[in-house]
Amino acid sequence: MAESTNNSSAGRKGLSVRLGKAWExxxxxxxxxxxxxxxxxxxxxxxxxxxxxxxxxxxxxxxxxxxxxxxxxxxxxxxxxxxxxxxxxxxxxxxxxxxxxxxxxxxxxxxxxxxxxxxxxxxxxxxxxxxxxxxISDYRDLVLRLTLIAIILTLSLNIVNGYMGEFSCSHPGFMALGAYAASAFTVIFFVEDKVFGSPLLPPALGPFLFPLALIFGGVISALGALLVAIPSFRTRGDYLAIISLAFLFIVKSLIENLEILGGPRGFMSQPDWANLPTVFIWCMGSIWIINNFVSSTLGKSLNAVRDEETAANAMTVNTRRTKMVGFQFAAFWAGVAGGLFAHVMRYVNPGSFGIQKLAEMLAMVYFGGLNSVVGSIVGAVGFNLLSEALRPLELFKWIIIPLLLILVMLYRPTGLIAFREFDIANLLKPKRKSEEEVEHAIATD
Amino acid sequence: MKSFKIFALLMIAVFLLGACGPAAPETIKIGINAPITGDIPKVGEGSKYAAEMWLADIEAAGGLEVGGKTYNVELVIEDNESKAESATKVNTKMITQDEVLVIVGPQSSKQAVPAGEVANNYSTPMVSPWSTNPNTTLDRPWVFRGCFLDPFQGPVVANFVSDEFGFTKAAVLYDVASDYPKGLAENFKAAWEELHGEGSVVAYESFTTKDTDFSAQLTSIANSGAEFFFAPQYYNEVALIVQQAHELGWDAPIVGSDSWGSAETVELCGEDCYGLFFSTHYAAAGATGATKEFIDRYEAEHGYVPDDVGALTWDTLHLVQQAIVDCGEITGDIAVDRQCVRDALASITDFNGITGDMTFTEEGDPIKCAVIVRISDAGEYEFYKSACP
Structure with a gap:
């Protein structure tokens, strides 16, 4: 009995060695x-x-x-x-x-x-x-754009839920604020609309000023984030989760009752400016900026606040400022993602920013890994591709994806690639047998 | 290097054989964009079943005959998870990948509005059987719908109540956060005030989706002196509203809209709903002819009476079928065929469907009659009268 176990484990080892050799x-x-x-x-x-x-x-x-x-x-x-x-x-x-x-x-x-x-x-x-x-196909293009937007969203939620360690449920609300603010900006300035009338600026300028619209969306949602950030000074954990959930409902109700933005009927006629290069540039920009942010002193103080707020305070970390900046920074990017989303779909309605969206975002963050930029990218891309690839399974898709999540939570409780720094220099460097050879190669070149 | 040689050889083979692709298949593809998972799976199920029944008919007939030639029909059924972004993804996929000739769906407006934009941009005809939001077809020559709009249904209810009961004071209870009830409530209010003058809607009460306690709103409706109230709500809320109203002592009529038309309404509401009226697309009980045939067949196959989504999807597929046949010829060039089907759809007149006769306008909205249904004392939906534009 014992022998056979040994044998089989040896066989497995042999296979993995062979695989390792082929991979080497x-x-x-x-x-x-x-x-x-x-x-x-x-x-x-x-x-x-x-x-x-x-x-x-x-x-x-x-x-x-x-x-x-x-x-x-x-x-x-x-x-x-x-x-x-x-x-x-x-x-x-x-x-x-x-x-x-x-x-x-x-x-x-x-x-x-x-x-x-x-x-x-x-x-x-x-x-x-x-x-x-x-x-090759417009379907790929659309899936790709929505995936890139999901990367921005996941990263921004990871700032709060991963780096800062608060469980925030308000992200779809931030996204909605950004989506509506950016849409209103482009529609008022550049589009002939029934509600807002003729454009204030020549539409030809639009594509060049589109980044301004996105930044405007981001700023509006960063302002909205104050409503969550200030209560977070005194509450943590479950209580903050409830406050942030309340914020989500406030935003949703607000938009539903704003007749000028279409109310529950939704808001349309956004121009088609969120093409692949635009979304790609914003996505890469967000990865770069967010990565720099979380590896900066301020980013490290987010971790300090997460691990032990009192100790962090004693060690001269300004916890209030840290929380404010953390929330607002995350909300800004969620707002930008919302603005891009609105211009990809060219229609937004408050129903899109509900609990379902929240569940999706949380799944992407926890699937990919907390406190990790690479994890967020893996989570967003993995979740989106999986959900697209399994679509023909209809109902079974919603058995397989949650099952995968459960497995990830069981075997890697913090996500697939959690607590890892995203070291760009290390990623881009040549992979030689030893460092000397590299030095040598550089010297002889 | 050996593997590289094999690879190079394969590539050459590919180049050589590349020219001889398969001949164009003689299949007509029709896309179904339905919410099979998500918030309203029952709607998706109804659409899917109706579509499969339609396909079974076509297959039994040996295919679809267009211009003297018989084509196979293939349904591409995709799940949009009841999400706007998924509905656009599904539409893009069906149009560019599966190259469907025409799309049926999505059902609810929150998906049909953005999905319609996609269909219109790719010049592909799309017919939404159930979406009542005017924006779905507005300024979109390629998008049609299979049902009447809220601006028509509101006056139908207002006229019916005025004629039937002679009431002059109305109240409305609606969900402010949901697109459909809100639109209908506004249309009804406008129609009622046109009939009975400013201020004849004495109470205009709202709540938010997923509320379960309506006693505050119902009390103020009862105190307003209204002679009846209009609740354009979905079946799960209808049961709660009607039961709570009766508990509070309300005994005047409660009138509803086509969203009451689900089989679940009576199941949840029970005897409280007996004797109430609502306007809808078709009446299941006491149906005759093709309508009855469809209902009986659906019930035999799936075990329950189809609600309006199933019936409208069925009608929409027949509309599409007629448009394809009217087209006269399938050239195989998908752009030409789509144009042809669109033109044929726009010029359909007096189509005889199970939810009434339809004539399309150039805007893509059908002119069709509404039905007033009374919930009988046995809990069945009885035809009471029909109201035509």
Whole structure:
């Protein structure tokens, strides 16, 4: 009995060792290499995607990595797998593996200039791949935009619920404030509307002033956040959760009773300005700014307030100021996300910002991981893609996703990637066997 | 390097074979955008069942004959989770990925308004069977609906009560936070005041979604001297409102709107609702002809009497079917066919549906009659009279 257990565990170990060996060369691929691989893959898809899809028996390019096709018509599974292998896995793997030497050298060269140059090159590559990927179908484009917005939302909620350790339920309210404020801004200034009349400014200016509208939305929701931040001086935990929930209902009722904003009927005729580049730039900006914020002194004082408020106070952390800034900063980004959301949907109604939205946001934060920027990104992208991919399952989708959440909570109580710093320099650096080689490479270049 | 060679060979093969794609399939695809999960799953279920029954009919007939050629019909049923953003995603997917010819749904206005925008932008005809918000079809040539609008239903109720009971003082109790009741309450108030003069709506009381205690509002309605009250609410609230009104001693009529039309109303409300009137799209009890056939068949297959969503979806699918047949030819070029179906939909006149005869206007809203239903002493929805525009 004991022997057989030993054997099976040895066999498992053997497999994992073999897997590890196969994976080993890939550990030396820098981020730049992966991005290049993805770029090649999506370019390939653009060039030969449709004929290849026809060849393997699919009528179209599988739009979300084949999940939807396989769930609806399991017969097409082999064809879909072949397609995924040929278009995504092989090219990405090959380019990453074979180009590792070159990309490592390139990454090292890039790091010689300031960090932001390297960051911009990486982000540019990422955008190019996403753009080409979304170019195949408008459905991808829409899913991608809503996912990017979800990243901003998750990050901003993580500031309060993760970094500051308060359980806030008011985020859909902040989002609603931002959505309505930004919508009102663009509609009043740039759109011919039945309620607000003719535009105050020439509509041609609109796309350039759109960032102002989003910032306006963010500022309005940051002001609204005062209503939650001030009570948070005296209350914590469950009590603050209830206050913030009350705030959510106040905002919802307020909008429902504001006839000028359409009341429960909703508010429409927002211009179509939230295209992929706009949403992408805002999303990257939010990641960058929020990451800088949480690793700054102020960000660290958020953690101090979370861990022990009295001690933090004794150690000269201004807890009130910290909470104010934390709440308002988070609300600002939730408002920006709301503004983007309103301009992607081009219609908002108060019903969209209720408990259901709150549950979704909380799920993304806790799924991805508390107190972690990477975790938030993983949570938002994972949750959105999963929820899109499992749509054909209808009711069972709402059994599988909550089950996954329960499993995550059981085995990783703080989320998938929690309490991890997002070190950009480490992420972008070349991956060589040893540091000396890098130094050497830089020196000989 | 071996793997690279294999890969290169495969790529060449792909290029060579790329030219010979499969021939255009002779299938007509129709998208159903329904709230199968989320707040109102019963609505999604009704739409799905009605659509599947319709498809079964088409398949039994061997396909849909258009211009002398028979086509297979495929339904693409997608769940919009009763969320606005999901409804737009679903529409985008069905239009660009599945390349459906026409979309039926979404049902409620909060999804139909943004989804209609998507359909209109992609020049794809969309018919919402149940959405009553004027914005759904407003300035959107590609969007239609299968039901009458609130501005029509409000006056229907006002006229019915004036003629039937001769009342002059009305009260309204409605949900201020919900799109549909609020719109209808406003339309009713306007119509009533036009009939009986300013101030004839003596109480105009509101509450918020998910409230369960209406005693304050009902007391002030009772004290206002109103001769009846109008409650354009959904079935779960109707039961509470009617029962609480009776507990407070209210014995005058309570009148409702098409949202009462669900089978659940009587189930929850019980005897308190017997004898009350409401306006709706069709009456299940005492139905004749095609309507009865549909109801009996639905009940036999799914075990309950279909509510108005099922009936309207059924009618909408037949409308779409007629539009496709009227089109005369399916060219295979999806843009041309969509245009053709849209034009055919806009010019449908005197369509004979189970929820009444319909004629479409260029705005995409049908001209059709409403039905006044009385809840009988056996708890059935009896046809009482019909009101036409």
């Amino acid at each position: 060369p890939f550990t030396k691929v820098p981020l730049l290499g992966w991005l290049l691989g993805i770029l090649v893959a999506v370019a390939l898809e653009q060039l030969v995607g449709t004929p290849l899809a026809h060849l393997v028996g699919l009528s179209k390019i599988p739009v979300l990595f084949g999940f939807v096709i396989v769930l609806k018509q399991p017969v097409l599974l082999p064809g879909t797998l072949l397609y995924i292998l040929l278009i995504y896995l092989l090219p990405v793997g090959l380019v990453a593996r074979l180009g590792a030497a070159l990309t490592n050298k390139l990454a090292a060269r890039l790091l010689q200039s300031p960090l932001w140059v390297s960051a911009i090159v990486h982000v540019g590559l990422l955008y190019a791949s996403l753009h080409m990927w979304a170019d």
